[in-house]
Amino acid sequence: MNTTPAPTYYRDQQAWRALQQFLPERLRLTDATAPEEEFWDWRGHRVHLDRYRNPEAKAKVVLHHGVGTNGRQMSLILGAPLAKRGFETVALDNLGYGLTQVKPGTTPSYDDWVDLVVDFLAHEQSRDDHPTVLYGLSAGGMLTYHVAAKAPRGTLRPRRRAAGLRRLPRAPHPARRGPLDPPPPQRAGPLPHHQGPRRHRHARQRRPLPLEDPGLQQMEDAIADFVTRNTA
Incomplete structure (x- = not known):
């Protein structure tokens, strides 16, 4: 029986480090380039945050994961x-x-997810006046709609004409991609504990792929351009 306590910080966790073998070199983190880790207390829960702090930034991007x-x-x-x-x-x-x-x-519940992000955005806005963009991946994208609808007016203070909260447009579905669009990202191996369904013990193991998928770069460029144009 494994009695090793679960890690409190990602710096003490091996799972995400192993996952990096499926990412291009430019997206891999080291101890020197990993984000700061902190916890935010919310209604008795301790919410883990990865933060790249920049007091001089023209905008703040809050990232929300999906299911898995x-x-x-x-x-x-x-x-x-x-x-x-x-x-x-x-x-x-x-x-x-x-x-x-x-x-x-x-x-x-899912309602708790929405309330948590609404309160977190208000908390962040009380710390500084950076225009805030909320980006959600997969189910996190749906959550951004609900957060935007529920956030009280004035919770997010816009700068100039930029809306304080914006949801980025989703990438096109693979079935609707044009002939010049980059191929969809390839699916990599199993996700770490608490991050995806368990694989059957007879399932074929995928080999690590040295991905340099243009879709990843395209997504990064599109988000950076969106944030810049809408918070200037």
């Missing part, structure tokens, strides 16, 4: 690249995911 992923994976594919472009980024682990510690005796 977590905040550290968002930091890998978007948080760190956008931080290199001069934005402040924050990737959170919502209730039941990643390293967020759920209050004992509670069963979080």
Whole structure:
């Protein structure tokens, strides 16, 4: 029986490091380039945050994972690249995911997810006046709609004419891609614990792929351009 306690911080976790073999070299993090880790207390829960802090940033991008992923994976594919472009980024682990510690005796619901992000955005806006863009991946994209609808007027203070909260347009579905569009990202191997379904023991193991999928770069470029144009 394994009695090793679960890690509190990603810096002590091996799962996300192993996952990097499926990413191009430019998206891999080291101890020196990994984001700062902190916790935000919300209604008895301790919410884990990956943050690339930048007081001089012209905008802040809050990243939300989908079902089967977590905040550290968002930091890998978007948080760190956008931080290199001069934005402040924050990737959170919502209730039941990643390293967020759920209050004992509670069963979080999707409504709790929405309330948590609404309150988190208000908390962030109380710290500074950076225009804030909320990006959601997969189910996180649906969550951005609900957060935008529920956030009280004035919670997010826009700069000039830029809306304080914007949801980025989703990428085209593979079936609707044009002949000049880059191919969809390839699916890599199994996700770490708490980050995806278990694979059957007889399932064929995929080999690590040295991905340099143009779709990843296209997504990063599109988001950076959107943030720049809408928060200038």
